[in-house]
Amino acid sequence: MNHLIPPFDAYRVFVEPWTINLSQTLLMTSIALIVALSAALIGNYLVLRRMSMLGDAISHSALPGIVIAFLVSGSRDSFALTIGALVAGIVTTVLIEFIHRRSIVKVDAAIGIVFSMLFALGVLLIELVPHTDLDPDCVLFGQLEWLGVHASSDPMKALFASSQFQLLFGVFILTAALNLTFFKELLVSSFDPLLAGAQGFRPTFIHYAMMCMLSLVVVSAFEAVGAILVIAMLILPAATAYLLTNRLRTMITLSITHAVISTIGGIHLAVWLDCPASACMVIAGTFFFCIAWFIHTRPSRQVDDTQETESLTNSAESELAPH
Amino acid sequence: MTDPTSPSQEIVLETHDLTVAYDKKPVLYGIDVSIAPGQLVGIMGPNGAGKSTLIKAIMGLLEPAGGWIQIFGESNKSQRKRVAYVPQRREVDWDFPVTVMDVVLMGRYGHLGLFKRPGKRDRDIAMEALEKVNMIPYAGRQISNLSGGQQQRVFLARALAQESDLYLMDEPFVGVDAATESTIIDLLQDLRSQGKTILVVHHDLPTARQYFDSLILLNMRLVAYGPVEEVFQEELLQRAYGGRLTILSEVADATGEKSKVDLSAKR
């Protein structure tokens, strides 16, 4: 068992990262924080709009985009690949919306079909087109650790100069700015699209703008946390905050707090367990979610039993008549 | 067809030959109404008669398949700020993390435009609206902690905060307690006395008579429109509620089924 879980050594876990390994911790933490914060900000609306799994879909279907970008640009240059992934992400959301709107297929099935088909297409393309040696794993699994490795005397300066940091930071600023500027539009179109439409806010446009942001966040996070763990970073902070508060503003603040503490907690957990930091961040986030789950009491409902019944019945399959 | 208002008055809402279709299946046929200010109008009819559809079309949330709608003599979309809408309660997610105050403030968003945030004045207006519906003590509550009647009052307060001239309400009396019902109706009458116009989708025949000035009887088409006393006749009600005209609904089904008859096909 000692091999499995290293003994807890407070000095190694808490002191070393901030003393002898200071610069590496700073590098990793700053990147992880930026990613976690952008994801948490957009995640709030995903959870409220019941579209959490779109993050999963986009992260899978980025593969064909990356392959095609690789074929077109002929380089492994991360900028080109990011653009490819981004376009694929947007195509995914458009396709999902198209299938969902133009047929009786439900949203969840549309998501599942679109992403699995696009992923299959990506794998097939890799095999079909000669001279690609892209590895799906390589593309979709990121390593936060690599960003912590440094050689220069002033690692932070080198970090700020790196294109990857600039991309992530830009995405973060954009997400934060849009969140602040369009808070009320996002709020009203998520809560009551009819009212938003009646007030002339164009909920469809807001939906697609949000999907673009989501693609951007997911794709830019690939290198840092990988395709699958970014889903957790989208959903966990929002879900945790959602259990603890009844106000969107507080929810956003709490989700940011969750993102920050699970990032820092996760990095220390990773030092202790000697495991990948991104996975540990998710585990820490899950832990905080469980705490919130434990302490949260379901708001007392006076009348809503009927309402719940109603919504449950509504969700039943009306098209499918028992014969 | 009788027009309950004198022609000299400004017309708040006018629809002409309004036909609305859901997924190309017509739900409303050729509706003609014109409503004068200061009216409390009930919209009544059996289930599936197109009551909510009419309201959504007036709000510009549904594109009419034929005919037109004018609000204050102009296109309905340009007059959005003058129209307030109270949706059915089940149309929103009551678990959404917003407080009563937040919801009422949403009523101000249409006036704020894209970049502005609600300011002190908006808050005052929202408070005032809450006061009118006796919901001030609940201002900080999350909306899922409210009873059905309270939720309805919140929606009403939101509509009040919109400071509109035309109010469209979709079944505000469904699932609310008697106290709320009387609060709401008092408020509506108060609004009417201020010269506002209110259209209310309503279900209950007995109360309709005492609540409204005029009634729109719908059953896919306009059965009757006029002052309550005129409309409240056995024969008209029978026509609205006594089953849809079978052929009309059959044809509606047929158009829905063959959905692609282009309704605007060139003649």
Place this chain on the structure above:
Amino acid sequence: MTPKFRHSPPFLALLIFMFAMPSEAHAAKISELVEVDLGDQFVRFFSLQDAAIRHILLGCLFMGINFGLLGSFVVVRRMALVGDTLSHAVLPGVAVGFLFTMSKEPWAILLGATMAGLLGAATVSWIQRSTRLKQDAALGMVLASFFAVGICLIKMIERIPSVNKSGLDHFFYGQAAALGRADLWMMGGTAVLSTIIVVLLYRPLLATSFDQVFARSIGLPERMLFHVLMLLLALAIVVALQAVGALMVSAMLITPATTAFLLTKRMHVMLCLATGLAIAAGMLGAFLSFVGEGLVSHALPTGPSMALCAGGFFLLAFLFSPHHGLVFRYRRHLSQTRQITVENTLKAIYRAMESDRFKEEGIAVRRLAGDARETFEETMTRLRLLVRDGLATFASTRGEVIYLTPEGLQHASRVVRNHRLWELYLTNEADYDADHVHADAEKVEHILGEDQVMELERYLDYPEQDPHGKRIPSLRDTQRLPLRDLAVKEEEVEP
């Protein structure tokens, strides 16, 4: 079945190629070493001489049964993404299964994975029940959290010395091409189990999937049934995962079931159809990947081919399904638009003839164009449609004059009759203003059926005139032709 085709063509081709091979090559991928030919591959696939092909086809059969049946329930319950969640959530189970025996015992790993899958499904429903979080958030959280725990566990296992633990994470990269007898036994077992349970519990499962509250109210153990479904699903996914990989699980679970959902409205039909589609997609994918190499001279991976075949079926259903297919809807739209054009043209001719009191048999095209306020050519285009349908003829001798054939006249009478009856109906019975009815009748005249018209007529007490005072052609007019009769009748109507 040992191969008896010792000297079959592919074998010979292979031998020849072996001798021609450059001697200095020291390493190669098999697909570059051996060229194959389209025809040979084709014959070979259907001869079933290779264990590989027999295995993959059997695998498709079992997987199709599993995923078709379970996928249908998953899709109608709107939890299509549970497949994706479970296929990621099993990772910690793989690690725990390994830790339990400290070796890569397949049974321990399978058991651990199934347990983790079940735990994941239970967590999803637990989160949904005890919080106000919705299903999508629960699914996403379970997917990523379990996966993260799995990654960490596997990293920890790497540190255990002197145990052969390499390749634990290969659990996810099941390769369809590597399907073997052991996989087939397990897949077959789960397929039989799923079939038995779905058949036995069909009605309760249907009831709970359709309306959970109702099912609970009539005393069905709704939660138990859900867990039975999840257990079957977890088993099916785990077995399929190590055989064909995570991608295939997500794709094959949802896609055929959704395709079936587009094609039928009956649950039992949907179950059969989904199963059939899943099997067909798998087999077709295997076939294409096998034969396709002859075409592109490159290995087509089997798993993605199968997934894309399932996607192809979905696309076909999406475009061509009789009720919902986009293309059919569009085609129907086109043909209806054409029919409407034809009928409107007929009506215009009828009206022109009517205003002449049916004295002239032919109508000048210019006049029609003038009535419709369109150019001569536009009118001619419309008239040519009539001629093509045999409803009218041009009189070439007297310039551009159009004559209705007897069929054309009948058809025209029918349309006009529909139009006028409907106008009358709306005015009399639906309280329409007279100025509204025309537009509506313009739409309805094309879709009124024979029965509806008769009913209308009876309802209106066999009227003679429409609200505008025009004569409504009678049923007999639409069946018999002589134009002179019409002219006579027109005279009678005139005061």
Place this chain on the structure above:
Amino acid sequence: MKAPLTFSLLLGLFLSSCTKSSRTESPDVIATTTMIADMVRVIAGEDVSVGALMRPGVDPHLYKASPADVSKLNQAKVIFYNGLLLEGKMEDLFERLAGDGKAVHAVSDSVPESRRLARQDTEGHPDPHIWGDARLWASTVDDVVAQLSATFPDHKEDFEGRGEGYKVDLETLHRWAEKRVAEIPEDRRKLVTSHDAFAYFGKACGLEVVGVQGISTAADPSVADRTRMVDFIKANGITAIFVESSVNKALIEQIATDADVSVGGELFSDAMGEPGDVRTVNGDSYDVGTYIGMLKHNVNAIVEALR
């Protein structure tokens, strides 16, 4: 009330543990794969501490780093990696570090273009599995010695001496391997494995190597590959095929069943065995946790199965 209590408890625990523990030692030299680490360890001897990032039995394609690995890299004075894209995206990192002036050295740089083998499926990228050829591997020793000497000049002579000794060992190993492979009848010198990791090995020992998959272990092979491989095995009368320790075994095992041949054993391709795992074949004992032991294991397994 509980929070301050918990906090002080935690703080107490934290402070008490501070005093007890000492700084964790980090190796001076870091190598990515186990093969490189072994070579560097032999050359460095006791003078310099050497660590490996990847653990035995870990497929480099699926390797995931932890913060400890990062601090190892950051504190290392010299880093050795294989190069030629064996480490995938990590190579971008190493190039960046090299650009920043860190002593980072790709072992494959010592292999001249002419001796690099092209990969069949990807143009322009040579095959990275250079350790398969003991002589080629020996040719990288000089550069490793030079790199180590540059960083630790005090031990220059020791490094050189041990480097020369290792080269001799590798040469001996190569001759031994050639001799062993010669025991296989010439027409049976065909090595069938999961993926293309044995090209250098095959060339060095005179074996013809055929892999089911290409270089990447994560690619999805097709059924046609399986049937073709079966044909190939039957046509050539091959008696045994081989699984690799770090690659999914299912496909090879299935092919063996299909073609009715035995699985000759497990070869180490992208990672070595556990240190201390000593095997004895024909009275010759070796530790498969070392490069020489690993190669001997592979050769013995192949020869015993194909002979």
